[in-house]
Amino acid sequence: MIGAQHYKGGKKGGDGGVDGFLYIKPDGKKTEKVIVSVKGSQSLNPAMVKDLIVTVDQEGAKMGVFLTLELPTQGMRRQATAAGFYKTEYGQFPKIQIVTVEDLFGPSNPLHLPWQDTSVFKKAKREATEKQSELDL
Numbered sequence: 001m002i003g004a005q006h007y008k009g010g011k012k013g014g015d016g017g018v019d020g021f022l023y024i025k026p027d028g029k030k031t032e033k034v035i036v037s038v039k040g041s042q043s044l045n046p047a048m049v050k051d052l053i054v055t056v057d058q059e060g061a062k063m064g065v066f067l068t069l070e071l072p073t074q075g076m077r078r079q080a081t082a083a084g085f086y087k088t089e090y091g092q093f094p095k096i097q098i099v100t101v102e103d104l105f106g107p108s109n110p111l112h113l114p115w116q117d118t119s120v121f122k123k124a125k126r127e128a129t130e131k132q133s134e135l136d137l
Contacts, residue, residue, distance in 0.1 A: 017055040022065065026088040026114040034063040034113065044068060046075035053083050053096055062086050064096045065111065072098045088114050 022034040037052045049066055056064040063086050066072070072080075076098060085092040093112050103110040 017051050018059065019067075021061075022113065024062065024114045026062065026086075026090070028115060032062045033059070034065060035059055035061045036065045036067060038067045040069055044070055044073055044076060046073065046079040049076045049079040049083075049096060049098070053079070056096070062095075063093065063113070066096065066098045067101065067104065068098065069101050071100060086114075090114060 017037050018035055019038040020036040022036060023031050024034055025031055035052065035056050037048075037055070039048060042048075049072075052064045052066050056062075064083075066076075066080070080094065080096040080098050083094075083096040086095045091114075093114060097111055099110045
């Protein structure tokens with residue numbers, strides 16, 4: 001499941017289809033990016049998935065995730081399927097995956113990704129307790 005530990009925010013505003021990134025290590029060594037595109041209550045259509053495919057290619061990402069509030073249309077699913085697979089030595093994964101927010105928070109992981117790289121997120125440095133009292137009001 002995509003969690004805060006796996007998601008890193010992308011560009012804001014005129015984002016060109018990039019709302020965030022996931023990081024994978026398909027060979028266990030080199031980190032590769034997966035582009036996340038989020039669509040809210042807009043009228044969904046296959047062109048949105050096609051735009052994600054183009055963005056994935058332009059950004060040099062290996063895969064794309066289309067996250068939406070609404071169920072995808074049949075045309076959107078066809079467009080995602082037409083993008084093919086990202087093949088690794090450990091298997092193949094749909095290059096473009098459409099996931100609803102409901103699926104994302106459901107009991108099973110709706111994404112099929114190679115090993116995710118969580119090392120790009122660093123743990124915050126622990127503050128000394130004596131400094132904490134200075135922050136308390």
